[in-house]
Amino acid sequence: MxxxxxxxxxxxxxxxxxxxxxxxxxxxxxxxxxxxxxxxxxxxxxxxxxxxxxxxxxxxxxxxxxxxxxxxxxxxxxxxxxxxxxxxxxxxxxxxxxxxxxxxxxxxxxxxxxxxxxxxxxxxxxxxxxxxxxxxxxxxxxxxxxxxxxxxxxxxxxxxxxxxxxxxxxxxxxxxxxxxxxxxxxxxxxxxxxxxxxxxxxxxxxxxxxxxxxxxxxxxxxxxxxxxxxxxxxxxxxxxxxxxxxxxxxxxxxxGAETADVDPYQAIDRYRPYLAARLDEGVGLHAMSRHMLGLMHGRPGARAFRRILTVEAIARGAGLDVVDRAVEAVREAEARRAEPREPVVGEQSA
CATH class of the missing domain: 3.20.20.70 (Aldolase class I)
Incomplete structure (x- = not known):
């Protein structure tokens, strides 16, 4: 360079x-x-x-x-x-x-x-x-x-x-x-x-x-x-x-790059080929996923994301399916957050 x-x-x-x-x-x-x-x-x-x-x-x-x-x-x-x-x-x-x-x-x-x-x-x-x-x-x-x-x-x-x-x-x-x-x-x-x-x-x-x-x-x-x-x-x-x-x-x-920002989901998609290559070489998932723990900071499901990556990634043979489950936990939590809330009986409308 x-x-x-x-x-x-x-x-x-x-x-x-x-x-x-x-x-x-x-x-x-x-x-x-x-x-x-x-x-x-x-x-x-x-x-x-x-x-x-x-x-x-x-x-x-x-x-x-x-x-x-x-x-x-x-x-x-x-x-x-x-x-x-x-x-x-x-x-x-x-x-x-x-x-x-x-x-x-x-x-x-x-x-x-x-x-x-x-x-x-x-x-x-x-x-x-x-x-x-x-x-x-x-x-x-x-x-x-x-x-x-x-x-x-x-x-x-x-x-x-x-x-x-x-x-x-x-x-x-x-x-x-x-x-x-x-x-x-x-x-x-x-x-x-x-x-x-x-x-x-x-x-x-x-x-x-x-x-x-x-x-x-x-x-x-x-x-x-x-x-x-x-x-x-x-x-x-x-x-x-x-x-x-x-x-x-x-x-x-x-x-000043004229490119869209990279969101956490896109970042994980970009990281996947690296994860897959290292897993094939025998590198443990936890050695790599530990650096991702803060990625969903502030999002619904962030705690579940961290827990899955922390607990499941250390298991022998842990693979990309662990990352997928962690991501899905966030997506599900975000979907629940976005669902319209059922009105509580007796609640007055604004």
Missing amino acids: GKDLINQARRLSIAPMMDWTDRHCRAFHRALTTKALLYTEMVTAPAVIHGDRERLLGFDAVEHPVALQLGGSDPEQLAEAARIGEAMGYDEINLNVGCPSDRVQSGRFGACLMREPALVADCMAAIEGAVSVPATVKCRIGVDDQDPAVSLFATVDACAAVGIEVFIVHARMAWLQGLSPKENRDIPPLDYALVRRLKRERPHLSVSINGGIATLDAAEAHLDDADGVQLDGVMLGRAAYHEPALLGQVDRRLY
């Missing part, structure tokens, strides 16, 4: 999320949007180099455009892992400078690298020199007692000095002392203004914003240039996972 095309795709991306954005999740999300940029879960550079590459990095061609997110702090390892990722067909190689988990801290990568902008720049120079696809950074605005206005610009400027042009900024500090990784997703306050300031003062760089963005209305607002700042992209995280139906509007609303 060319640089211009992936830059266009970056207008809306779906965040790398551990245990969530695996290959099955990405294939499902692609059934809802053909244009958004998808990301893998973070994979450490040593795992890429020494692990089962097909299991860790394998993906279906339907997922393009798709980026590989690496974790690590050894430039040579990251360069080798990046070369492997490019050879596997990924459209972008991204370095994680934002994950606050204990495991990440002990390995000297993720958010704690915000304290070492020169090392981040060395890592990015190594990745940039190893691949022809874009090398990008996803970071926080700082950690612990850092001044975010200093730490964010220090990291970005160090990387820009070695030729990096694309930054995805989670607009929160990471408080590595005293907060769990889960708490770090919500408790540190958001500072969207600082991310916009970064774009204003570094207009030649591509800056995408991430953190606390729950709706497409909010995404559109971030992409608005009302204050004279034109951000290059928005990254959605948990909202895209827990309420994936919103992705069915993305191509029209954020990319």
Whole structure:
């Protein structure tokens, strides 16, 4: 994929999320949007180099455009892992400078690298020199007692000095002392203004914003240039996972595509060939259907949909008939909701 095309795709991306954005999740999300940029879960550079590459990095061609997110702090390892990722067909190689988990801290990568902008720049120079696809950074605005206005610009400027042009900024500090990784997703306050300031003062760089963005209305607002700042992209995280139906509007609303929105039923129809192919390969239905649980959020029958997919999909030999039953539960509930209500005896008409 060319640089211009992936830059266009970056207008809306779906965040790398551990245990969530695996290959099955990405294939499902692609059934809802053909244009958004998808990301893998973070994979450490040593795992890429020494692990089962097909299991860790394998993906279906339907997922393009798709980026590989690496974790690590050894430039040579990251360069080798990046070369492997490019050879596997990924459209972008991204370095994680934002994950606050204990495991990440002990390995000297993720958010704690915000304290070492020169090392981040060395890592990015190594990745940039190893691949022809874009090398990008996803970071926080700082950690612990850092001044975010200093730490964010220090990291970005160090990387820009070695030729990096694309930054995805989670607009929160990471408080590595005293907060769990889960708490770090919500408790540190958001500072969207600082991310916009970064774009204003570094207009030649591509800056995408991430953190606390729950709706497409909010995404559109971030992409608005009302204050004279034109951000290059928005990254959605948990909202895209827990309420994936919103992705069915993305191509029209954020990319201007002259296509009809994709409703949940159409998304499942599009996902079926992928489900069937993986089932034939011996992949369990639950590994794929678990990513669909939020698809019917807000619809009649959503609870039955989730229950069927949760309970029945784990059975040995579970197949597409389980998905069909889950869908039918929603259709039946919607039909009941649409039926005219019998008047109650004694009820007065308006």
